[in-house]
Amino acid sequence: xxxxxxxxxxxxxxxxxxxxxxxxxxxxxxxxxxxxxxxxxxxxxxxxxxxxxxxxxxxxxxxxxxxxxxxxxxxxxxxxxxxxxxxxxxxxxxxxxxxxxxxxxxxxxxxxxxxxxxxxxxxxxxxxxxxxxxxxxxxxxxxxxxxxxxxxxxxxxxxxxxxxxxxxxxxxxxxxxxxxxxxxxxxxxxxxxxxxxxxxxxxxxxxxxxxxxxxxxxxxxxxxxxxxxxxxxxxxxxxxxxxxxxxxxxxxxxxxxxxxxxxxxxxxxxxxxxxxxxxxxxxxxxxxxxxxxxxxxxxxxxxxxxxxxxxxxxxxx
Numbered sequence: 451x452x453x454x455x456x457x458x459x460x461x462x463x464x465x466x467x468x469x470x471x472x473x474x475x476x477x478x479x480x481x482x483x484x485x486x487x488x489x490x491x492x493x494x495x496x497x498x499x500x501x502x503x504x505x506x507x508x509x510x511x512x513x514x515x516x517x518x519x520x521x522x523x524x525x526x527x528x529x530x531x532x533x534x535x536x537x538x539x540x541x542x543x544x545x546x547x548x549x550x551x552x553x554x555x556x557x558x559x560x561x562x563x564x565x566x567x568x569x570x571x572x573x574x575x576x577x578x579x580x581x582x583x584x585x586x587x588x589x590x591x592x593x594x595x596x597x598x599x600x601x602x603x604x605x606x607x608x609x610x611x612x613x614x615x616x617x618x619x620x621x622x623x624x625x626x627x628x629x630x631x632x633x634x635x636x637x638x639x640x641x642x643x644x645x646x647x648x649x650x651x652x653x654x655x656x657x658x659x660x661x662x663x664x665x666x667x668x669x670x671x672x673x674x675x676x677x678x679x680x681x682x683x684x685x686x687x688x689x690x691x692x693x694x695x696x697x698x699x700x701x702x703x704x705x706x707x708x709x710x711x712x713x714x715x716x717x718x719x720x721x722x723x724x725x726x727x728x729x730x731x732x733x734x735x736x737x738x739x740x741x742x743x744x745x746x747x748x749x750x751x752x753x754x755x756x757x758x759x760x761x762x763x764x765x766x767x
Contacts (some may be wrong), residue, residue: 472519472599473524474732477590477620478510479582479606480529480539480552481561485721485760489569494642504540507563508582509636510604512722512761516545516729516751519763522736526551528594528620530585530613532560546762547566553589555581571717571756575637583610587619594620599736601629605636606654609644625655632658634728635665642668642674650685659686660728666691667703675699676706690745692727692752693719698745713753722761726751 488500514527526549531539536554543550561580567573570597585607595601601624607613624631633656635641639736641649646669653659659682661669666678666689675691679701689701697712734744758764 454609459760470736471736473526473597474514474522474600474602474736475594475598476510476514476517476525476527476604477585477607477617478513478527478602478604479507479508479561479579479645480506480511480527480531480543480550480616481580482535482539482719483507483563483565483583483760485565485567485719486760487567487719489574491568492566497677500672506539506564507722507763508561508604509722509725510518510602510636511539511543511548511604511762512725513548513604513634513729513732514548515543516644516722516726516755517733518729520730520733520747520751522733523693524597525549526594526598528585528589528607529553529554530581530589532558532581535560542762551594553585555584557662565719565721567719567721567759571720573721579606579610582606583613583615585613585616587615590616590619590623592623595623595627598624598629600632600732602632602634602732602759603652603653603656605634605649606640608649609637609640610631612665614652621653621655630730631733632656632660634660634724635662635669638662638664638668641665654685656686658688658690660690660692660724660731662724663691663693663696676701676709676712680704688741690727690731690741692722692724692738692748697749699747700741702741708742708745710742710749713750715753717756720756720761721759723752725761726755726763 561582564576607617685703727748731748
């Protein structure tokens with residue numbers, strides 16, 4: 451357990467659990483994004499002109515904000531942040547319609563991601579996880595699941611020992627209550643370094659997997675998203691693989707059941723497109739929509755996300 455911590459956030463409400471209805475609880479990452487949009491290619495050893503913005507981000511936090519934007523009435527997030535930016539992040543989450551449960555770390559700074567965004571909108575991340583991976587099992591409380599209909603775990607937590615233990619504690623607590631659990635693998639780069647077998651063992655027991663095309667290919671060795679989704683759905687009951695401009699593939703029980711097209715989009719910044727899909731997808735499942743309908747909502751949110759700078763919606767619905 452890390453020292454010098456505190457909390458900022460409200461108390462959870464009570465209510466039922468299950469696949470539809472109830473709150474969405476996200477356990478994941480809240481970070482500060484420094485987004486640098488450059489029109490020209492990066493010029494080594496000299497200057498490249500860019501438009502730079504500092505914005506609230508983090509895959510888990512983005513998912514939570516997009517779920518609220520997509521109509522989920524009660525969205526919560528548990529995450530660890532540094533004292534340097536805790537209040538700023540808490541305010542941003544509340545403004546987006548998300549209830550923050552932030553553990554304030556006095557010994558590590560808030561995680562920071564430098565997002566380099568080229569003229570085509572594609573992004574490259576430079577990541578300093580900071581306090582994110584110091585989230586510990588001691589930060590978890592079973593009461594966080596009161597009234598929760600779904601738990602979502604950011605894959606970034608699984609790439610470090612302390613936060614992986616916290617994620618497993620949350621996953622097992624949710625399973626004990628019968629609350630469905632979803633996982634986003636989060637990063638093909640970190641996943642490759644961590645190891646496919648280790649990751650699959652760490653997320654065993656999850657009900658929903660939400661990988662990108664690259665992550666699904668890495669997890670299965672299959673380059674075709676439909677094949678990868680079908681294979682992964684033998685391990686996880688529901689799989690939705692995002693494909694950017696090609697939409698998404700949804701699979702259940704070993705078979706790719708539906709291809710969902712992407713919505714029309716004008717690409718400015720692809721940061722957070724997958725998070726937008728996940729947030730809208732989970733909000734739709736909570737509202738009672740089936741997986742295909744949820745994927746349709748997710749693709750529309752992803753198309754909206756790439757048309758703006760940063761990984762968050764500008765305001766809740």
